[in-house]
Amino acid sequence: MKQTLRSRFVEGPDSLGAKARRRRWDMFRQAFPDLDALSVIDLGGTYEFWQRAPVRPARLHIVNLLEKQPDDLPDNVTAETGDACDPRPDLVGCDFDLVVSNSVIEHVGGIARRERFARAVRDLAPRHWVQTPYRYFPIEPHWVCPGFQFLPLNARARLAERWPLVKVKPEGREAAIADALGVELLGRTEMSYLFPESAILGERFAGLVKSLIAVKRG
Secondary structure, eight states, X not given: OHHHHHIIIIIXXXXXXXXXXXXXXXXXXXXXXXXXXXXXXXXXXXXXXXXTOSSOOSEEEEEXXXXXXXXXXXXXXXXXXXXXXXXXXXXXXXOOOEEEEESOGGGSOHHHHHHHHHHHHHHHOSEEEEEEEBTTSSEETTTTEETGGGSOHHHHHHHHHHOTTOSSOOSSHHHHHHHHHTOOOBOHHHHHHHOTTSEEEEEEETTEEEEEEEEEOO
């Protein structure tokens, strides 16, 4: 039942989530119409994300927390295990044109870490696209639960253990608390603070802002 619900609303090819992702790709291509000629660094993403892309960059480097990276990457794609808030110093100056990050900054942990993440974005390339779910959209996207983000921690942990649309059910109370603490959604003011030179775009669903995107076109 849970997988049926998630497929219908979040993950299936005809789900509401899939339609929203297609609209986001349209926004992305409008912001960077020359994507196929760019060198891109993706902070926190995966190659699977780019496999679904309608257009791919000329060169792609991925930094994420996976312990093992894929073995069968194309020649123009590289991936490494690393901290998106503290990338290797030698990545700065590697002539990346664009930093891309989708639904990562809300997971890095605390304002100090988010500031380091934003600094890394600015240092790595002259252009960027940083997307994050909007705190004040009524449906929390990770749990697909109305108002989840506004509940006390105790209530969030209890829901994390029981909510039918949770992707991976936590094993025990401590894991549920850790899962609930691992997501800190951002509002427009914080995004503007972190990316003062960027345009903050609103991705809408049913007329409401669903996610925020810091875009610097260069």
